[in-house]
Amino acid sequence: MSQRFFWLKSPGMLGLILLLQYGQLAAQKVYSIASPGGTTVLELRAEGGKLSYQLFFKGKTITNRSALEITVDGVSFNTAKISRYVKPALHRESFASPLGEQDTLYSNYRQAKLYLKTNSGNQVRLDFRVMDSSVAFRYAVSVADAVPHQLRELTTFSFPSSPLIYQYNQESVFTPTLVDTFHTTTDLPVTLLADGNYCQLGEAANLNYTKVELTRGVDGNTLAVKFPRDTAVLSSKQIETPWRTLSVAGSAIALAHCRTLNLKLADAPAPGDLSWIRPGKLIRAQLNTQSGLDCIDFAVKHHFQYIMFDAGWYGAEFRSSSDPCQVIPAIDMAKVIAYGKEKNIGVILYVNYVGLKSKLDTILPLYKQWGVAGIKFGFVDGLSQAGLSWLSQAIKKVQHYGFVLNIHDNYKPTGLSRTYPALLTQEGIRGDENSPDAFHNTTLPFTRFFAGAADFTYCFPNSKNSFSKNIKVSKAQQLALSVVYYSPLQAVFWYGQPNDYINDEEIAFYNYVPTTWNESHYLSGDIGKGIAVARRKGDTWYLGCAAGPQDWETMLDLSFLRPGITYTATIYEDGDNQAINKRTVTLNNTDKLPVKLLAKGGQAIIFRSGANNPEK
Template identity: 75%
Template sequence: MSKMFLGLKSWKVLVFICLLSWGPLSAQKMYSIASPGGSTLLTIGAPDGKPGYQLSFRGKKITGWSVLDISVDGVSLSGAKIMRFDKPVLHQESFASPLGEQDSLHSIYQQARLHLKATAGLSVTIDFRVMDSSVAFRYSVAMAGAAQHALREFTTFSFPGSPLIYQYNQESVFTPTRVDTLGATTDLPVTVESDGTYCQIGEAVNLTYTKAELGRGTDGNTLAVIFPHDTAVLFQRNLATPWRTVSVAGSAIALAHCRSLNIKLAAPPVPGDWSWIRPGKLIRAQLNTQSGLDCIDFAVKHHFQYIMFDAGWYGAEFRTTSDPCRVIPAIDLPEVIAYGKKRNIGVILYVNYIGLKAKLDSILPLYKRWGVAGLKFGFVDGLTQSGLTWLSQAIQKVQQYGFVLNIHDNYKPTGLSRTYPALLTQEGIRGNENSPDAFHNTTLPFTRYLAGAADFTYCFPNPKNSFSKHIKVSKAQQLALSVIYYSPLQAIFWYGQPNDYTNDGEIAFYDEVPATWSESHYLAGDIGKGVAVVRRKGDTWYLGCAAGLQDWQTILDLSFLRPGISYTVTVYEDDGNQSVRKKTMRLNSMDRLPVKLFAKAGQVFIFKPGSHE
């Protein structure tokens, strides 16, 4: 008995010593949050003395222990004490998405909260949402008094081995890079391949934060949040950081499930009637009255909704002497706007950040009196806390005045188009202005477009201009991208004058393709190799296929079609002679559709229901 007692006593002493050596948090519990369907498990705790997490998907470890940490005024969560853990609660939400990739969105998740208290009285809560295949978390801080505080973030994403990421910044090309060789930062969202699994690390609901990016962490397996454009985020009293998200899939094409995650994490709009917001397609006008009138006629003929006057309509955009309240003499803007109203075509005006910062509060009521339909912001500051805070306020003001909005250059979506539906689209992408190749075109659906809508500023050849400087893929791929890519405001003809487009047969597809959708599915593809996306509007389906720099082929299951219905299918494809060939066929939901594309080529299909079979 005495030996047993001594052994038990020794064991208790050993445990006590281990708890002391692990530090304040290590002696505390680990907490697990499982997704509603059980496929995704998030474990949180502090095995190394700092709060951290580990993510598993279908029983496979996706991340190793990764850091959950911020600091406020130099005080971090290292050594913090867990005060309370609010157990997971199931939440379900459904809401209409009339400007999205499908009519409605459904969100089901387990939500939990961790309450932490660090030294110097710092209290932090971390909210977690765990969905099937995705997790999201964010930090919240509450400080007493009106003093200004500085927050830094040290969140990491650690993987079992050195993952492959598709590195890019703003409007750059994509560079597939192993994290252990990463010498630059990468934008969010970033797509990651790790041990046969695909992940997307993203950010949602950035209203007043800085633009965070990811860099190489302390080892070659880890990505860490960094602030390249601000040393810290400044705040008073309260701050909730953007959501950090990780989505997981067994294949690149399956990763498309996360493309609405940012929207689901954002707050709903204030109650009201948003039916005035009109999505659509546009053509850019040259800087004169006649071009504006011609573009309106072109828009009517081809079922577009808008024209746009871009940079220069009020003078040189970067000059402080150029006034966005005054139109250059070459444009009779009242005449163009009146003609557009008569033909139900809206006029969108571009304003550079210099003009916006100086005169936003003046131009909004002025443009309302003029009858302008929307604004495009240019060369904004989507990088710093001050720039993003200004933009969040500007988006609200534009919406309050009843304009649709497109934000260009380095601004990226984080789900705010749910909160502010008038924000139809943004750039933050390498579009046709920057001459992307087929690898880039077929990488975007698996990377940047998973964050939300993007204005690709398409161009298309006409008999007078091939636009070879900008277009590096076939004509049919250009058509297909308008289905593969999502944007409620599509700039279809960014280059070229309307009267030069006498090739009606080639551009007829643009007459029909919508800008918003009732339903969408990513059917097949792999990053940079090829992709097939199908979308429905009403009873009509649109299928876009594109190849990367090599030939690409697949066989598509058509079970998305209504059973028992025969569909008349119109096909637009490359004819092998630098033009587009049109043909028709009949297909139904039982058929399988082979797709064989040459490198840089594309194919697009319109399925219209016919008779019952």
């Protein structure tokens, strides 16, 4: 069998690939794929009947040899032959992101493909994309007949020493854990600290697969893919797995580069007019007509875009006898929706999975007839192949009918908001309704939010209720998190009733803060300690700073501001007696801004230039 050597001379890359054509995996083959800038190298190796990968970043070993393996009906492709290798090709892509954290997303990577074939005719294609600081790979399995087959994925992530992971599941707290003492599972994305580098393991474009979690592998340095609900994934003819991703950075704040990776890996939306999709803020109404009307007036006054009727508007949500086509007598839905249309405020309706599964195709045209603006899915199955496959087609249908969508409970994003932009947000997060503390709040920006938008269900205090059961941080931190946390649809007042919010000066920040952005910068922070994020909408900048359970201070470089412009910065910060203080200073892009926060505290700032100041 002959050997072939290829020298690749693409800009920024010089890699040696040793390829033995049509050799079994028992023979050694090595493929090296470098990122466009050369900082990140993925090395693939077929040796001893095993296919594996290893990641290098800036010359340092990030992973040891880790398994690339998938089985069909219990038979591994390690017995297959390599039928073809498509050598790395440079791709430079960009696309508009009008509902995102910045106007345009850029994706530069080298892509390679490896094809394997068994004697029975089954085939697998492995796709690899290598970016500066990130890699992504997936399996595409084709079987020779149309009979359902069982797929199991045996991917691993092995590190030179036991990494520290920030373990969590769905809406749980975070538990920093060394893998060599790890005895449970963790959700994706998961952030870990390995030999001085910060890494994130994630998943992108899960359309019809099962949910994947990670468990301890064969040793204390290794994490392995696990299906928590399904014993296997069922497939007939062909299936593509979600992308598995691994991102690296030298600091926690630098790891924020991966927060849009899922979107870059997901499919583009189908052509068509999507300008009707409106992001915004909402207040949740009580289950009666007057509350709906009062919430609409409140939304107008505070520049919100939506109100929402949550669980109970059509009866007990978990009972199959409750009909999401029928409104309870306490709500005159037609009156509320009509009043909302008059005031340009949309009405979003919650529907539980029980009602969705039985009547989705009935309620979509009906709600369109009613004039509903959006739908919130509740208690969906985001854990199994059947549940995620159902969700994918449901998201598509909801967008087709012209509704914005929010999916709650255990579902987490994998980039499908690019494919279906009407999917504005989802939960899969421990928000204010579950009483998170300051450690949790300052861990989220480095973990769950790297997967995509999340509905945090804020519970800002008012004159009648401090919501002390729910809020474990200061008021100013509550304001700041609306900048730090990205979500095109934000539930700002989750439990509060509109007529109880007479503290207009304290909540004025919510009048102005948008939910989508032209530009974003993660300025400073560390996991569980503190975070500072600046975002721009038009000519106005917003800055959110939040402290963890200990006092936190940092010095912020304001060079992101437009040069030559003097900005008036309105600062909302914690005062005495749990009040919000507001003050103004003038700043420009050559200044440094010191931030000193007490434990659990925060600071929210609006930078306005000249005439762009409504408070003058």
